[in-house]
Amino acid sequence: ALCVEWCKARARAHQWEEEVLLLHEEMHHVLAFFEWQAGWWDKQGAQRQFVSHEFTEGALAYALHQATLHCRMSTHFRSLWEAVPSWTPTSVAMPLTYTP
Secondary structure, X not given: OHHHHHHHHHHHHHHHHHHHHHHHHHHHHHHHHHHHHHHHHHHHHHHXXXXXXXXXXXXXXXXXXXHXXXXXXXXXXXXXXXXXXXXXXXXXXOOOOOOO
């Protein structure tokens, strides 16, 4: 009976390790998405042309605002999640760096 309980506890520990790995991977994906979307918005402003100069200017301002917003969200979440790897065992921890 003790051996069975030990096996169950070991399986749960491995499941939690996998959950931590998945969480780290999701965090990487969120940061990558924010950075990609900031770049995408950056490109959109210059690509849109309207009949009215005011509309073109407004679209450019909106795209710049969205790019800045996504860049700030990436920075904010990166700072929030900076300490997360230190909370996990070294065998599971992964740094929060994203290089495209």
